[in-house]
Amino acid sequence: MAQATTDTSRVLLLADLSASFRYSHFDSVQRYAREGLVLARRIGYFKGEGRCLARIGLLQGERGNLPQALRTNLEALRLNQLSHDAEGTARTLNQTGLLYQALDDYRPALNYYFRAKAIYEQGPVGDDSQLVSVLTNLGSTYEGCHQLDSAEYFLQQAYALTTRSKTINQSPWGNPMPYVLRELGLLAVAKGQQAEAVRYYHHSARSAVPENDQRSVARAFQYLAELYHEQGRADSSVYYARRALSVGLTLPYVVGVMRSSRLLANAFTRRRASDSTLKYLSIMQMAEDSLYDPQRIKQLDAIGFAEQQRLYQLEQERAEYSARLRTYALATGLGVLGLLVLLMAWHNRQQRRANAQLQALNEQVTQQKQELTTQRDRLAAMLQELRTAQHQLVLREKMASLGELIAGLAHEIQQPAQAIGNLAGVSGQLGQELRAELLKGSFAPGELELFDEMLLNLTRHQSKIAQHGQRVTSLVRGMLEYGGTQPSARQHTDLNALAEDYLRLTYHDVRAKQNQFHAALLPRLDPALGIVNVVRHDLGRVLISLFANAFYAVQQRHQQTRDAAEADEYVPQVTLFTQRISDEEIQLRVRDNGLGISPAALPFVFDRFFSTKPAGEGLGLGLGLSREIVQGLGGTLSVETEPGEYTEFIISLPAPAVAPGLVDGQLV
Numbered sequence: 311m312a313q314a315t316t317d318t319s320r321v322l323l324l325a326d327l328s329a330s331f332r333y334s335h336f337d338s339v340q341r342y343a344r345e346g347l348v349l350a351r352r353i354g355y356f357k358g359e360g361r362c363l364a365r366i367g368l369l370q371g372e373r374g375n376l377p378q379a380l381r382t383n384l385e386a387l388r389l390n391q392l393s394h395d396a397e398g399t400a401r402t403l404n405q406t407g408l409l410y411q412a413l414d415d416y417r418p419a420l421n422y423y424f425r426a427k428a429i430y431e432q433g434p435v436g437d438d439s440q441l442v443s444v445l446t447n448l449g450s451t452y453e454g455c456h457q458l459d460s461a462e463y464f465l466q467q468a469y470a471l472t473t474r475s476k477t478i479n480q481s482p483w484g485n486p487m488p489y490v491l492r493e494l495g496l497l498a499v500a501k502g503q504q505a506e507a508v509r510y511y512h513h514s515a516r517s518a519v520p521e522n523d524q525r526s527v528a529r530a531f532q533y534l535a536e537l538y539h540e541q542g543r544a545d546s547s548v549y550y551a552r553r554a555l556s557v558g559l560t561l562p563y564v565v566g567v568m569r570s571s572r573l574l575a576n577a578f579t580r581r582r583a584s585d586s587t588l589k590y591l592s593i594m595q596m597a598e599d600s601l602y603d604p605q606r607i608k609q610l611d612a613i614g615f616a617e618q619q620r621l622y623q624l625e626q627e628r629a630e631y632s633a634r635l636r637t638y639a640l641a642t643g644l645g646v647l648g649l650l651v652l653l654m655a656w657h658n659r660q661q662r663r664a665n666a667q668l669q670a671l672n673e674q675v676t677q678q679k680q681e682l683t684t685q686r687d688r689l690a691a692m693l694q695e696l697r698t699a700q701h702q703l704v705l706r707e708k709m710a711s712l713g714e715l716i717a718g719l720a721h722e723i724q725q726p727a728q729a730i731g732n733l734a735g736v737s738g739q740l741g742q743e744l745r746a747e748l749l750k751g752s753f754a755p756g757e758l759e760l761f762d763e764m765l766l767n768l769t770r771h772q773s774k775i776a777q778h779g780q781r782v783t784s785l786v787r788g789m790l791e792y793g794g795t796q797p798s799a800r801q802h803t804d805l806n807a808l809a810e811d812y813l814r815l816t817y818h819d820v821r822a823k824q825n826q827f828h829a830a831l832l833p834r835l836d837p838a839l840g841i842v843n844v845v846r847h848d849l850g851r852v853l854i855s856l857f858a859n860a861f862y863a864v865q866q867r868h869q870q871t872r873d874a875a876e877a878d879e880y881v882p883q884v885t886l887f888t889q890r891i892s893d894e895e896i897q898l899r900v901r902d903n904g905l906g907i908s909p910a911a912l913p914f915v916f917d918r919f920f921s922t923k924p925a926g927e928g929l930g931l932g933l934g935l936s937r938e939i940v941q942g943l944g945g946t947l948s949v950e951t952e953p954g955e956y957t958e959f960i961i962s963l964p965a966p967a968v969a970p971g972l973v974d975g976q977l978v
Contacts, residue, residue: 325361343369350362360395363382367402449462449497458501488527535550552574555570558570734775737775832883833885833886840968844963855932905953915949
């Protein structure tokens with residue numbers, strides 16, 4: 311029910327839920343059946359309506375209202391046949407037979423059972439428990455008719471099918487083994503095998519426990535009580551009759567209640583226990599009134615007679631329809647021959663008219679072909695213009711973003727460039743001092759140690775100069791790739807370094823425009839991320855967009871809290887997380903402690919041209935285009951936010967780790 315996606319599925323599942331409680335909890339049978347019936351009628355689903363009505367009819371029969379149960383079953387049968395529900399039809403026929411069997415009216419019961427059996431045998435039945443039920447009911451009915459050979463034949467078939475079936479325990483109707491066993495016990499009693507019958511009854515009661523089949527438990531105890539009564543074992547008979555009555559009253563199962571209370575009333579009458587006798591006679595009388603009420607019996611007979619009349623009328627109508635159909639077929643054949651003659655003449659006339667129309671259509675097609683050729687050429691030219699305009703828009707967006715990063719790039723290059731200058735000056739001075747000392751020609755041991763230290767410092771300075779030079783080269787190469795017009799290509803990339811570079815470049819660009827703005831940059835980089843194969847400048851454009859949004863968010867919150875009491879407590883923070891989720895997937899997360907995104911704006915953040923920023927402040931790559939770029943790389947872009955607390959954008963990418971090698975001129 312929790313996974314159902316359609317109302318029709320819910321109706322059928324409610325019918326199955328109702329069936330699963332038929333022998334344990336009658337209130338649940340009624341609840342789920344009525345809920346399914348209301349839904350089926352609302353959506354006009356006849357199949358589901360028929361199945362739910364049949365469950366209600368089953369409940370009415372168990373409670374002793376046989377006329378109402380028969381009326382409900384016949385209405386369910388009509389809906390089953392109207393919706394061509396073979397399984398539902400067979401089930402309704404089976405439980406209609408049970409109504410007549412409860413009154414020992416065996417002929418109509420057998421008729422309904424054999425009709426149900428024929429339907430199950432016409433095609434594959436996915437639920438063997440239903441066929442087992444029909445076979446057991448046939449055996450039980452033949453027991454009532456004292457035809458023990460036929461009873462044993464059908465009961466052995468039911469037992470064999472139950473033991474070998476692989477679908478018994480998958481049915482909402484439960485495992486029918488308790489029912490089969492107690493009917494085999496009744497057969498053993500009829501054949502004079504009382505010890506065998508006791509074993510069958512106890513086995514039936516035990517097998518009913520895991521199924522929560524309270525009705526079978528009550529029946530097994532009732533049959534044991536009746537058998538012990540026949541054997542003259544009064545104490546055992548009273549013990550099992552009380553247990554049967556206790557279980558039957560909880561359902562309430564009217565037939566079982568009536569038979570168990572009658573047995574107890576007779577037992578306590580013989581014991582001259584008047585209070586207990588009166589108690590059980592009262593229970594028996596109530597059950598008999600419910601089951602054998604004369605007015606209800608008359609209603610049952612009337613309903614059954616009306617149903618027989620309806621079936622007879624349907625048979626007559628079917629025969630009349632077949633006769634009319636044959637007559638109509640002969641008349642239709644003669645009419646068809648006449649029509650064929652007329653059609654031949656009409657066809658010849660239409661052929662001549664069609665030839666003239668085809669010639670005119672041919673001229674129209676030729677003219678339309680010329681017009682379509684002209685339109686095709688015009689559309690091709692427009693498409694080329696659109697592609698050119700699209701290329702120019704992409705280039706402008708790149709240049710605009712590149713221009714936004716110029717200040718940050720200058721700040722980032724300034725540090726390594728200044729370091730190169732300082733180290734070069736120190737290295738030159740060390741070189742001059744070393745040359746002056748070397749010209750002296752003779753050296754003391756202490757001076758040699760000084761030369762060694764000077765050479766070691768000179769080597770360190772040259773190594774630092776090389777590192778800072780590579781840093782400048784990497785930044786410049788990244789900007790050239792970012793602003794390039796070549797098609798995107800995947801490259802081996804140190805993603806931790808790339809993401810941190812863009813974080814700092816974006817921050818310095820914001821600082822160049824707002825020199826009073828400060829924020830804490832918190833890179834949380836996973837060393838296990840390693841080298842991955844990605845499109846550097848496409849991913850860089852997305853990261854720059856996310857970083858810019860993060861800095862804008864913390865700026866806005868900083869401005870709002872500037873005059874507030876918590877101004878000194880708030881520290882703008884932008885955090886970059888990288889993590890390798892698995893051997894095939896990585897994740898980058900950009901989190902800020904800004905204003906967050908309101909619930910009203912959250913569903914639209916990835917829409918094209920959507921922005922919460924004022925006019926003129928929403929320039930650059932939008933979140934909608936950022937998501938498209940990430941999806942083009944085979945990944946996903948999502949957002950988590952808490953208004954007034956934080957916003958976190960999450961990039962998940964398929965990125966298998968790459969073997970170590972050279973990246974940006976360095977061995978990694």
